[in-house]
Amino acid sequence: QVQLVESGGGLVQAGGSLRLSCAASGRTFGSYAMGWFRQAPGKEREFVAGISRSGGSTSYADSVKGRFTISRDNAKNTVYLQMNSLKPEDAAVYYCAADRAVYPDDSSYAYDYWGQGTQVTVSS
16 A cells, blocks of 8 residues: 655746655555646646656656656655646646556556645646
């Protein structure tokens, strides 16, 4: 069992930055690929970024490439999402998720554990 708790969301102006964190419980954090997803009102949950167990491999949605960076610190059981050059369309509830696979998947169905989400609001 893995429990995930996101933090770092908030209100930011367009063009600004936020850093989301996701803290995981348990001793097996390094056994999971991790992903960040987001869901805006009236829209489906969508993949944002993923990182492999070791952190050596990352993947991104086209909409965030070059602006967002995912990273992890296995010693701290934490995964991060650095979000720069934020746009109003980035506003959503952001969720982190854990997948027992080695490499991250862009499908939400692949993930076994989810956090409760953190709200990101971007003002224009």
